[in-house]
Amino acid sequence: xxxxxxxxxxxxSADSLHLGNYIGALLQWKxxxxxHDAFFSVVDLxxxxxxxxxxxxxxxxxxxxxxxxxxxIDPSASxxxxxxxxxxxxxxxxxxxxITGFGEASRMTQFKDKSAKQGAEATSVGLFAYPVLMAAxxxxxxxxxxxxxxxxxxxxxxxxxxxxxxxxxxxxxxVVPQAMILKDSARIYDxxxxxxxxxxxxxxxxxxxxxxxxxxxxxxxxxxxxxxxxGVVSFDRAGKPGISNLLSIYSALSGRTIESIxxxxxxxxxxxxxxxxxxxxxxxxxxxxxRALDLLADPGExxxxxxxxxxxxxxxxxxxxxxxxxxxxx
Ligand code: ADP
Ligand code: NA
Numbered sequence: 001x002x003x004x005x006x007x008x009x010x011x012x013s014a015d016s017l018h019l020g021n022y023i024g025a026l027l028q029w030k031x032x033x034x035x036h037d038a039f040f041s042v043v044d045l046x047x048x049x050x051x052x053x054x055x056x057x058x059x060x061x062x063x064x065x066x067x068x069x070x071x072x073i074d075p076s077a078s079x080x081x082x083x084x085x086x087x088x089x090x091x092x093x094x095x096x097x098x099i100t101g102f103g104e105a106s107r108m109t110q111f112k113d114k115s116a117k118q119g120a121e122a123t124s125v126g127l128f129a130y131p132v133l134m135a136a137x138x139x140x141x142x143x144x145x146x147x148x149x150x151x152x153x154x155x156x157x158x159x160x161x162x163x164x165x166x167x168x169x170x171x172x173x174x175v176v177p178q179a180m181i182l183k184d185s186a187r188i189y190d191x192x193x194x195x196x197x198x199x200x201x202x203x204x205x206x207x208x209x210x211x212x213x214x215x216x217x218x219x220x221x222x223x224x225x226x227x228x229x230x231g232v233v234s235f236d237r238a239g240k241p242g243i244s245n246l247l248s249i250y251s252a253l254s255g256r257t258i259e260s261i262x263x264x265x266x267x268x269x270x271x272x273x274x275x276x277x278x279x280x281x282x283x284x285x286x287x288x289x290x291r292a293l294d295l296l297a298d299p300g301e302x303x304x305x306x307x308x309x310x311x312x313x314x315x316x317x318x319x320x321x322x323x324x325x326x327x328x329x330x
Contacts, residue, residue: 005175006032007143009041009083012060013200016210017067019281020188020198022288023252028147028186030072038078039141039313040068045083045090045133049126050118063296065306067211070292075305083137085310088317092136093129095324096162099169100132104161108154135159140317142175149182170327174320185248191225194241212289215282222246222278223271233265233273243270250277253284 008029010021017026029040042064047057061082073080083089105111108131115123134155138146139162146156156179163174188198192207202208207225209218227242235258237244251258265273295302 003035003037004144005142006036006038006145006147007041007138007141007177008038008147009043009046009137010064011047012042012044012057012064013047014210015060015063016212017064017071018198018200018211019209019249022071022211023188023249024149024182024186025147026068026071026073027252028182029068029078032145032147033074033078036145039143039316040073040078040080041083041137041313042068042081043083043137046130049124049130062299062302063212063292066292066295066302067288069295069305070288070290071211075309079309079312079316080305081309081313082306085306086140086313086317088140088314088321089133089136092140092317092321092324093133095328096132096135096139096166097129099162099165100129100158104158105129105131108158110151110154131155131158132162135162138177139163139174140320141313142316142320143177144175145180146177147180147182149187153179153181166324166327170324173323173327186252188249188252189241189245191221191242191245194226194245209281211285212292213285215286218281218285219278222281223274225274227270231269233268233270234262243273246274246277250280253280 008025010017010025029038032038042061044057044061047060065080065082068080069075105128111128111130114127131154134152135158138156138159146159148156156177160176160178163176167173167176190196190198190202190207191209192204193202194207196202198208200208206221209221213221225242225246227246228240230240233243233247234240235244235247247258247261250256250261254261265276
């Protein structure tokens with residue numbers, strides 16, 4: 001039996017991934033890899049749509065790949081590779097650019113937000129075409145399933161439109177994919193600012209738990225997390241965002257229900273609850289951190305894994321690209 005194809009990726013945009021990336025993406029990818037033929041990419045071509053320092057980009061790409069593996073993405077069960085190692089991404093993106101409407105691309109809200117922040121002169125055409133490259137990523141692998149955060153829903157819609165348009169004009173070529181939107185309970189918020197999602201682009205890092213933080217740093221960040229004055233460990237996203245966020249984290253990492261955690265901490269203070277959470281987070285990340293650092297200390301091994309996986313990704317991608325070229329007369 002062949003498993004349904006799945007595609008997802010993350011940009012190599014920080015030295016370490018954070019707890020939101022781990023719970024919102026990696027933990028779910030890890031689950032999905034046994035039921036899907038999964039392709040997980042470190043999307044460095046996407047990263048260069050905004051200015052990058054070359055040496056830093058190279059390093060972040062390796063670190064991101066190492067953290068995928070450390071978090072449990074198995075590079076022999078899934079195909080885990082670096083996007084730029086597979087030239088077909090850029091090649092198919094060009095073709096899809098030619099069937100994407102300028103107005104259609106202009107309606108992408110993420111582009112509108114980012115370009116408004118940067119200003120038109122600082123905004124690259126690459127950033128404008130970012131969603132088209134993402135469509136190429138997905139369509140190259142005949143992916144049926146695309147696990148993404150809610151902010152990527154519009155891009156997956158565009159991917160579906162482009163696949164249908166191409167198939168309609170040139171004959172059946174691409175599988176039309178489906179977005180698998182992240183569960184709300186898997187959304188993690190900043191520990192200092194629990195109304196905003198945990199994000200590497202936060203102004204201060206004090207509310208971000210990095211996967212590669214030392215345990216002592218993690219402990220301090222959790223103990224200093226913003227709560228409320230009510231003193232009851234109970235879930236109430238609107239009224240008690242700080243405690244609710246900590247409960248979500250506790251639940252996601254321990255596999256326990258929120259209710260059972262509330263019961264355990266009934267009549268106890270936030271300090272006890274936070275200490276319990278420190279244990280859960282440190283226990284989860286200690287082996288992940290060790291494995292990531294081991295991989296980064298052995299560059300030959302990581303390179304070998306990435307080369308083998310890029311080869312596997314290329315074989316699939318080349319087949320799709322060839323079909324698309326043929327269809328349009330190239
Ligand atoms: P960031 O917001 O730090 O820039 P990205 O946008 O690069 O993170 O997201 C990479 C992946 O991690 C995506 O699948 C996204 O849905 C997930 N993710 C990012 N932040 C969070 C969060 N706070 N909670 C849950 N999932 C998240
Ligand atoms: Na982001």
